[in-house]
Amino acid sequence: MEKIWINDAWMEYRETPWDRQSFGVQTKEIMAVEYSNEEDLAMLVEEFEKTLEEEALVYFRCDSNDLTVKKVMISKGYYIAECSCLMKLARFKKIDFGKIYKNDLPLDTHYDEKDIEQLQEIARESFHYSRFHEDPFIDLEKAKRRYEHWILDLIDQGKELFLYRSGDEIISFLFYEVIDNKANLILGGSKDGYGMMTLYFFSTILTHFQKIGIKKVEVMISASNLGIANTYIKFGFTDQMTFFDYHKIFKKS
Structure with a gap:
């Protein structure tokens, strides 16, 4: 810096x-x-x-x-x-996420080189919002490539990762970090065609955070990504601050 x-x-x-x-x-x-x-x-x-x-x-x-x-x-x-919007979920200890969406999906934290390739493919083809995707002066293919590189960078940084699989196929993933009992959600979502799984996936992860004593959850999202914004709202997240x-x-x- x-x-x-x-x-x-x-x-x-x-x-x-x-x-x-x-x-x-x-x-x-x-x-x-x-x-x-x-x-x-x-x-x-x-x-x-x-x-x-x-x-x-x-x-x-x-x-x-x-x-x-x-x-x-x-x-x-x-x-x-x-x-973009900074959204927070605080004091969620008593929320029963299972009453909002199914919250018992099997989560995996192990991955190999083939899994990394799948993560890059999902990020490239299924994610359509970012500070670069929404810049009209940046080539879209380069913005997609940036997501591929970001996956590798998050792995190099040792960020924690949850996966949901169907057989050998990764359906949903989430990179995150925990600092002082606060979970920061960094990058995640689901493969094209499996959007509903994001709801069950996040419900399962939030339930896990409850069990390990997390007190707050934060995420930064594009204000244009209404689908994911509404997902977080369903779980009780509120918009705390907006950024240009x-x-x-x-x-x-």
Whole structure:
């Protein structure tokens, strides 16, 4: 992580080599900003852009209600590519998820190379929403490829994984992490044609989280993905915060 300071304002950003693999250009993500006035924020953006050495894709997810960020980013040539929602499920200890949907699917946590290929295929062909899928200036095939690389990156990071199988076929999966009794759902869903299994799959996982003492569950989803948003709402999730994802593509001069 790198950090830039202007007076008392600062910006954190990082290189994202896993996305460079997908898009074939330098990729950087602005992770956070802290500022007290519009002028300092504008200078932060200008200083950050000096770190770009070639053709690049930059992205930055920020509170959609931050009008100063919106004004500065748009004035600097950034555009809003996606709106996302942070959804939370808190104090769910006494919820009987079995009364909402079947919650006794067999969950598997073991996988091999063939399973990884199946996960990549599901992510590529069955997932249609993301900060890159919804960007009209990014080639859709590259956005799909990004999901394939993300699967490998999550495995390399050692993120926890639940699978539901039918024979040797993976039907549903979920990558997640648990920090301080809070489960963060990272990436998951079901194979095309098995959308209803997502309901049973999530019900089973949430019941498991209850049993091991998880107190909160969070997930970030695209606001355009109404199907999955309604799924989470059925289980008691509420929308806590919305974000805009700002993008800018830098061409070679």
